Amino acid sequence: MIRALREVEGGLRLFMTVALRMGALRRAPVRESFLRQVYFTGVTASTGVVLRASGLGALIIAFTMQVLDADTSLAVKILLWVVLREVGPLAAAMVVILRTGTAMSAELAMMRISGQTDALRSMGIESYDYLVVPRVAGVMIATAALTSYIQFLAVAGGMILSPFVIQASFTELYTQFFDLVAPVDFAYSILKSLMFGFAIALTCCYHGLNPPAFTQNGVPQAVTRAVTQSAVAVLTINAVFAYLVFGVLFFGLVKAVA
Amino acid sequence: MSALALRYDLRRDGRTPVFIEVPGGSTQRLRLPDSEAKTRLIGAVLATRVAAGEELELFGQTVRGLKRQDRARLHDRIGVLTRAMGLISNLNAWENISLQAAYHGTHPVERIARTARDALASLGADPQRFLARLPDEMDPFERKLVAFVRLLAKEPALAVIDDLGEGLNREQSARAARFEAEYRARQPEGTLLFVDLAEEGLP
Numbered sequence: 001m002i003r004a005l006r007e008v009e010g011g012l013r014l015f016m017t018v019a020l021r022m023g024a025l026r027r028a029p030v031r032e033s034f035l036r037q038v039y040f041t042g043v044t045a046s047t048g049v050v051l052r053a054s055g056l057g058a059l060i061i062a063f064t065m066q067v068l069d070a071d072t073s074l075a076v077k078i079l080l081w082v083v084l085r086e087v088g089p090l091a092a093a094m095v096v097i098l099r100t101g102t103a104m105s106a107e108l109a110m111m112r113i114s115g116q117t118d119a120l121r122s123m124g125i126e127s128y129d130y131l132v133v134p135r136v137a138g139v140m141i142a143t144a145a146l147t148s149y150i151q152f153l154a155v156a157g158g159m160i161l162s163p164f165v166i167q168a169s170f171t172e173l174y175t176q177f178f179d180l181v182a183p184v185d186f187a188y189s190i191l192k193s194l195m196f197g198f199a200i201a202l203t204c205c206y207h208g209l210n211p212p213a214f215t216q217n218g219v220p221q222a223v224t225r226a227v228t229q230s231a232v233a234v235l236t237i238n239a240v241f242a243y244l245v246f247g248v249l250f251f252g253l254v255k256a257v258a
Numbered sequence: 259m260s261a262l263a264l265r266y267d268l269r270r271d272g273r274t275p276v277f278i279e280v281p282g283g284s285t286q287r288l289r290l291p292d293s294e295a296k297t298r299l300i301g302a303v304l305a306t307r308v309a310a311g312e313e314l315e316l317f318g319q320t321v322r323g324l325k326r327q328d329r330a331r332l333h334d335r336i337g338v339l340t341r342a343m344g345l346i347s348n349l350n351a352w353e354n355i356s357l358q359a360a361y362h363g364t365h366p367v368e369r370i371a372r373t374a375r376d377a378l379a380s381l382g383a384d385p386q387r388f389l390a391r392l393p394d395e396m397d398p399f400e401r402k403l404v405a406f407v408r409l410l411a412k413e414p415a416l417a418v419i420d421d422l423g424e425g426l427n428r429e430q431s432a433r434a435a436r437f438e439a440e441y442r443a444r445q446p447e448g449t450l451l452f453v454d455l456a457e458e459g460l461p
Contacts, residue, residue: 029353029361107348119344122304123358124333130361 024129037138041100042145053150054157061162076176088151093196101204105226108208109219136201143197199233263449265315289456337414343405345393352389355408370411399430
């Protein structure tokens with residue numbers, strides 16, 4: 001219980017520190033680290049999701065129309081609600097947790113345990129500025145980019161591949177989709193994925209810089225905590241965000257049935 | 259201003275006191291009586307801070323009670339090569355060398371690149387290949403070389419080198435001995451301090 005409270009307090013402190021220190025991105029090495037993070041999280045991860053994302057869209061349309069015996073309109077609605085609003089950001093967040101979150105927490109825990117964070121301090125380099133700020137900013141941007149990429153591939157893949165496996169016309173799917181989609185759908189998912197990226201990076205940085213033991217055993221423990229807590233944070237944000245947007249704030253603006 | 263580059267006074271209960279004075283512009287080899295004294299001296303110089311029982315003056319300025327800006331200014335004039343070397347494992351040699359100066363914007367990157375190229379070439383390493391390597395791909399001498407070139411890039415008026423021969427074989431120690439000439443060639447007015455432990459006899 002005390003550990004949980006301490007982690008919440010540490011996370012909030014880190015949140016405040018990072019939010020106030022984004023200006024550190026002006027420094028050349030911090031900016032370089034930020035670009036490296038965007039490349040690692042956003043670009044190198046994107047190749048692996050191409051087939052999966054396009055297959056996902058086709059699967060949703062085919063399943064809805066064949067198994068549930070629904071018409072094209074309902075299939076496209078489900079594609080829009082499920083892929084664009086929910087699965088896209090969640091799938092991107094899971095890719096980021098599994099690829100980047102693990103690497104980031106392990107790397108930072110190793111640096112902390114081997115005294116490299118002390119070495120940075122002795123050079124007058126603030127470890128939050130150099131290690132945390134570029135990672136948080138980079139992961140936020142990359143998660144949003146990866147979300148857009150997955151959404152685009154899933155929707156385009158679904159519309160292009162579905163006519164090959166079921167009785168559906170591309171033109172009909174295309175027309176239905178653009179009749180239903182609204183800019184707020186994209187804004188909603190991008191804002192949510194930015195929050196996912198922020199929560200994942202912050203959680204992984206916190207656990208990486210505060211490993212439970214200052215021995216090599218501390219590294220896998222830090223990674224386990226970072227990954228499980230990142231997943232919990234993402235699911236919590238998703239639930240709260242969906243409730244606020246569809247239930248409280250914009251009720252009536254974003255409708256469940258368009 | 260005092261002609262001393264460093265003055266250090268350590269008083270401890272029941273242990274040999276340590277008193278050191280290093281004239282500016284000289285090269286000194288200090289042999290401290292025990293590892294605690296060495297760790298405390300290196301720690302005090304590295305952080306430009308003193309703990310209880312210690313007094314430290316750098317370039318005639320006592321570090322106790324210094325303001326943050328004065329401390330930072332003093333820190334900029336000092337370079338320390340510690341035993342741990344303090345290299346960042348996910349940065350290659352060039353990034354390790356240039357990180358501090360690039361972060362603080364104290365020295366132009368072109369000048370650091372020139373210093374690194376010249377120093378590495380004169381110490382027998384091929385700069386082109388060497389600078390792209392990660393610390394984990396290097397032997398102890400090469401890691402020490404990166405840390406030393408990083409120290410040179412800072413152009414410190416006082417350079418402190420802790421246990422230069424630590425972890426090196428005879429051939430590597432002979433190559434490391436050239437660090438002194440390399441520093442002196444670049445900082446003729448600078449002060450160079452090698453810190454080691456006094457050899458203790460067998461019990």
